[in-house]
Amino acid sequence: MEKKGEKDNIQKVKQMQRICRLHYIQDEASRKQELKVEHNHNQSECGMIDQSEQGMIDCPLLKPLSKGYNEQDLQEISWILSSSDNWCTMREALEKCTVHFTPELVVEMLHNCCIHGNAALHFFSWVGLQTGYRHTTETYNMAMKISGRGKDFKHMRSLFYEMRRKGCLITPDTWAIMIMQYGRTGLTEIALKIFNEMKDNGYNPTGSTYKYLIISLCGRKGRKIDEAIKIFQEMIRAGHIPDREVVESYLCCLCEAGKLSEARRSVDSLCKAGFTIPLSxxxxxxxxCRAGRLEEALSxxxxxxxxxxxxDQYTYGTIVHGLLRKGRQEEALAKVDSMKQTGIQPTVHVYTxxxxxxxxxxxxxxxxxxxxKMQEEGCKPTIVTYSALIRGYMNMGRVGDAWNVxxxxxxxxxxxxxxxxxxxxSCLCRAGKSEEALQLITQMLDERIVPSTINFRTVFFGLNREGKHDLAQTVLKQKLALRSKRKFLT
Structure with a gap:
């Protein structure tokens, strides 16, 4: 066809290839999700899922909608948005389709395309102009979240203004999304301004609003301890009970900063708010223990x-971990033996x-x-356990074993x-295996996991150190391509 100059037919064939590839990806994703559900079910039966770890999942802040769309319509739009890197081509295909667009369909479509923010946000803008369709609070919230994830804060804010201009209901969750997206990147000063702007506009912060602001203020990037203390106390006074994730983040921040008396006062306030003494x-x-203050913990x-x-049952794994970090191996092993004598077997935390x-x-x-031994005793390894094996093998120079895990x-x-x-x-680049690390970047993208700037930078510098300058340039191209896919570029 290339020899005959049949360009239109070539484009059709390429589009069919992309659609087939999408079918394959969807089938694979479905299969992996089934495995993941089954795995989580098995873990829960063994009592191994730590609720604090479950709480770390990025809450969507979007209320579940009834399924007001056809699954075939969703697949058709998915095919169109994955059929080309050119928005004009996608728009032409959208205008020819006969799909009936509903807010529920748009929210699901945005959710599925969140890693490709450019296409998703162009689609959001286009569908908002269609006759008979009107965006809702949920669709705006999802679009704002996609913009924030891509660090396109200017567009996120413009969507907020557009939402208000068109008379769409702004909810506390809308404000919480902006606070969360600014906060997660360390822009806590702006997150605080949004929080105050929210209150100035007559909105009462919800538990989610307080949660994401406190976690942001306690994070490594943009940490503001005094503000975190003030907001935490305000949350308690407002009658909102912080969940375990908030409490852990907040107390760790205080202990790391040496504000032990404030941490103690906070624990007392949690007990008054309904937390049990063992949990608090x-x-x-x-x-x-996480702050390296083992003696204070034992006291x-x-x-x-x-x-x-x-x-003892609640803190068993934490104390063993703290003792090992301080090099007190014999005491840690003695603790394990003493707990066994009381009938408590080592947990996955202890084994890891x-x-x-x-x-x-x-x-x-x-x-x-x-x-x-942990496998023999029916204790299933977690992601953290397997990651510890990979790191351990890499530090011992056993690259092949690390890949096997x-x-x-x-x-x-x-x-x-x-x-x-x-x-x-990071381990591969330190070991002079940056080309293998580059493969992991590609795998992350295939698995819909967004590599960070640090991931790209680590591989880029590693390849240059190893004299592979051409490959290093491909890393930059991958980063720029991902950036263009995630931001709303006109």
């Missing part, structure tokens, strides 16, 4: 009277801490021994997440 103290002890443990046995410790001490055989995760689950990919990329 266990969160405080965990925060102290707090000794203060508890009648509920000490319950608290032991694996990390022995790899750090260059005692690979012992680390692998504990990994095998990683590939096992991809085939058998749990699937590698952003943290696993990032850690493995």
């Amino acid at each position: 103290y266990s969160l405080h002890i965990r925060a102290l 707090l443990l000794d203060e508890v009277g009648a509920e000490r046995s319950t608290l 801490s032991l694996i990390v410790h022995f790899f750090k001490e260059k005692q690979m055989e012992k680390a692998i021994k504990f990994f095998k 990683f590939n096992h995760m991809k085939l058998e689950g749990p699937a590698p997440d952003f943290k696993t990919y990032s850690m493995f990329i």
Whole structure:
């Protein structure tokens, strides 16, 4: 066809190829989701899912909508938006289709295309102009979230103004989305301004609003401890009970900053708000251990009277982890044995801490021994456990074994997440295997996991160090291509 100059037919064939590829990706995604659901179900049966880890999932802040759309319509629009990198071509196809657009369909479409913000936001703008269709609060909220995820804050704010100009209902969740998106990138000064603007406009902050602002203020980037204390106290006074994720983030921040008396006062206020003493103290002890304040944690443990046995069960893994971090191996192993004598078997947290410790001490055989033992006892490894194995093998120069663990995760689950990919990329680049790290960038994109600027930078510098300058340039091109896909560029 190229020889005959049949350009139109060539384009049709290419479009059919893309559609077939999309079918394959959707089938694969469906299969992986089924595996993931089954895996999570098995974990929950074993009592292994930590509720605090579940709380770390990025809450969409969008209320579930009734399924007011046809699944075939959703697939047709998905095909169109994936059939080309050119918006004009996509728009022509959209104008020819006979799909009946509803807010529910648009929200689902935006959700599915969130990694490709450019196409999703162009689609959002186009569908808003169609006869008989009107955007809702939910569609605007989803579009704003996509803009924020792509760090396109200017467009996120313009959507907010457009929403208000067109008389669309602005809810506390709308404000919370802006606060969350600014805060997660460390722009906490702007997040605070949005929070105050929200109150000035007569909106009462919800539990979600307080949650995402406090977590942002306590984060590594843009940390503002005094403001976090003020907002946390305001949240309690307003009658909102913070969830475990907020409390852990807040207490860790206070303990790391050395504000121990404030942490203690906060724990007392949680007990008054309805938290049980074992739960409140266990969160405080965990925060102290994470901040490297083991002695203070052990001292707090000794203060508890009648509920000490319950608290021991809550804090068992945290104390073992804290002892190992301080190099107090014998005390940690003694703690494990004492808990076994009371009928409490080591948890996945304890086993993972032991694996990390022995790899750090260059005692690979012992680390692998504990990994095998946990499996024999029916304790399923988590993503954190497998990541510890990968890091440990890489630090021992066992690159092949690290890849075997990683590939096992991809085939058998749990699937590698952003943290696993990032850690493995860094380890490979340090080991002079930057070309292999580049493969992971591609795999992340295939799995709809967005690589960070640091991921791209690590691989770019690694390839240049290894003299692979041409490949390093492809990394820059990948980064720019991803940026253009995620932002609303006119």
